[in-house]
Amino acid sequence: MRSYVIVAVIILLGGCSSWPEHGKGGLAEKYQNYPLEDELYDSNYAQPEDVVTSEFEHLVLKLELLKSQDIKACMPAQLLKAQIYENRIRRLISAQMWQDAEHDLLLHYHALNQLTNHFDTVRQLTDCASVSITKPALETIKKQLSDLLNSDNQFAFNAFEITPKYAVRVAQAADLIKQLESVNILLVGHTDRVGTTNSNYELALKRAETVKQWLVIYGVPKVSITTLTQGSLKPYSETTPNDSSRHSDRRVEAIILDANNQNPQDKKEKALVKWTKIIAGKKE
Template sequence: MDVILALKKTMIAISCLTMFACSNGPEEGRGGMAEQYTNSEFAPVMPDEPLGPEHGLRFDWKLAKLHLDTLVDQGAKWCFPAAVAQAEEKQNRIARELAGDLWIDAANDIVIQRKRLNDLELKLNYVLSQARCVPPRNRSTLESQLAVVKQIFDLLNVDNQFAFNSSEVNPKYMGHLAQAANLMKTYPAIELQVTGHADATGTEEYNERLALERAKQVKRYLMIFGLEEARISTLSLGSSLPLYDGDTPGIMLTNRRVSIEVIADEAELETAMRDSL
């Protein structure tokens, strides 16, 4: 047992060191070669393979996968299907990043995934103290719910970059905002959390303000397109959590963005889905 604990501490320490490693950076699109990887199974250490920093990240990925699998086994998929679907997508993205040797990108996404799973565990524990999470009677309704959530998530997390030192929403992303807002009008149980980001240029304080202004601009347009203000929350991470590490123009552009989480009240969403059929 002591050996296992020591190994775990060693792996976690190594993964922390990789936060200062260099990334290969993405090709134009959504992550370059790492996005082409579909296999999501990793062993923390391969036989006869030298121990390197990537093993710490693989170990952390495996721990996150075990955490997610445990939550699913406890019923999270039935009480919080939207949250589980997004967590699974993030887990697969990290796997593709690891396969593409994008260590810093994987490390950043693991930080996000840990917080997401911890929040999901807290919500699940509360629900399980009051009731049970069981499969819905109508599985097709559940699949329809997840399809709607995924469609909104995909719309709002593509073409979401900003020009240098600007909070103006680009026209292509504005079109995505209009489509998502129109879709969400049918499902009032869905809410959004908009997080603003900045590149590494500028001071920490300035980047914090600029990133928040980007999030607020996105919220402003969603409201113009018909969403109620109460359904959209905003926050800023400044330049503290870049999507990719590096200082090339393409990477800096990618880091000037908003990221959007789709938050769904599962019971209300199921009712709305039935009413729309």
């Protein structure tokens, strides 16, 4: 009799159970929201391939900067070695061998830093190379700096901490700024149009100050950076506000100024240089 009862209970439970399809975990996976939908992935984190490509482009520009400073006249063998390694990484990226490219990229990064420091020492002790960067090279670097510091996905809603993706861009920008002698940076904080005017002014200034702090941490002189706030007065887009446009509104606008240019032609640059001098005077 007991055996009949056990069989009946098993049949009853089996008939009421919902067995998951092969490869799925039923209610447990549904509870954990598995598998993740595309929109649930954090877009602030770049894919490894994007990180490798971005860092490689940064190191290419860094080597071009050394070449524009006439490193070939002082250290031709070291320059050739760096160029060979750069071409090797370029081939690995073209072949989509991401792990090998990432490994070699790390070695190339440290080698270029050592080469830069060595070159600075040689230039101080000898006159083998020209001191100033050529104007075309300077314009290229300024554009790259602007692209890095003005990239999207900088801040989350109502936050002034930079996102991990933007932190990488700031570090790359600082690496280039440290090699320039005549560049000042104006950081203008912005917010979306949610919130009060006063709170947005304060939040925008905190965002600009945060970017400044990170640049200083990475070695950029504090005196070459000025921060301003415009709150929500200048949205990135004039279209009807939506989630996408608000995300772009939460930003710090970086304007690269030539400190040696006493007569800037661009009206916007002229006004910003004036602002920079006024604020610097007040700080003093």
